[in-house]
Amino acid sequence: MSTPDIRLVVLDMAGTTVADDGLVERAFDAAALANGVQPGSPEHEPMLAHVRATMGESKIAVFRHLFGDEEKAQRANAAFEQAYHDLVDAGHCAALPGAAEAITALRESGRKVVLTTGFSRATQDRILDALGWQQIADLTLCPAEAGRGRPFPDLALAALLRTGTDSVHQVAVVGDTGYDMLTGTRAGAAVVAGVLTGAHGEERLRADGATHVLASIAELPALLG
Structure with a gap:
């Protein structure tokens, strides 16, 4: 054809x-922590599974789904972006x-x-x-x-x-x-x-x-x- x-x-x-190379997941750990969710905790695991399943989706949309309200979503998004920027600046890109x-x-x-x-x-x-x-x-x-x-x-x-x-x-x-x-x-x-x-x-x-x-x-x- x-x-x-x-x-x-x-x-x-x-x-x-x-x-x-895992940068999204590493940055998500920072996003979760910004809302009091410890990486590796029982609460964190299903959130990480959702992040993996929705790879490619707008990140703020993912955080709105995970954290429920706009303030928490914006806090998570800001933490995610800072963590991702730090990883890029450190040469992990x-x-x-x-x-x-x-x-x-x-x-x-x-x-x-x-x-x-x-x-x-x-x-x-x-x-x-x-x-x-x-x-x-x-x-x-x-x-x-x-x-x-x-x-x-x-x-x-x-x-x-x-x-x-x-x-x-x-x-x-x-x-x-x-x-x-x-x-x-x-x-x-x-x-x-x-x-x-x-x-x-x-x-x-x-x-x-x-x-x-x-x-x-x-x-x-x-x-x-």
Whole structure:
């Protein structure tokens, strides 16, 4: 089966193009502690399970679900961001092998590339700065700039609108989580590709709508042709 004529590639960051290496979970420990939940405690374990299950979702949305009220959610989000920023500043941030090369190849083939995230703009910029990726993509988007985060279609559709892409049938959405796959399918993307370098395995990716599953982002340019 031939691959559709893809003009826009919407790429997730952590777990897809950027190595996570447990940074989200480590930062979540700080978020939980900010609301009096000790890491490793019986209360903490189901919260951590929810964080793992909802990888890719807007972090403030995750905290609203876990902590119930807005004040606690905002406190958790602030602690999470500070902890994540500290980890990035300490050097715990790296591109996944082949990611930069894949992005470059996609753009050189005439396609637009948009990097998306479930993080805030401040955290997204921290990662881009650490990697020297400020100019690597045509556009970068966080949930607050699109309307809603994953699993809603807003990030992919905002990318389409902002890049002037003609049709959802020219869009590929790529990520490492089920929520990325749901975003792609709900946006009507022609290609919804999961990668096995992050949070979720092939079964979850397929269940949530992946049209393709790749070992890593490095395989994407060959898939799209």
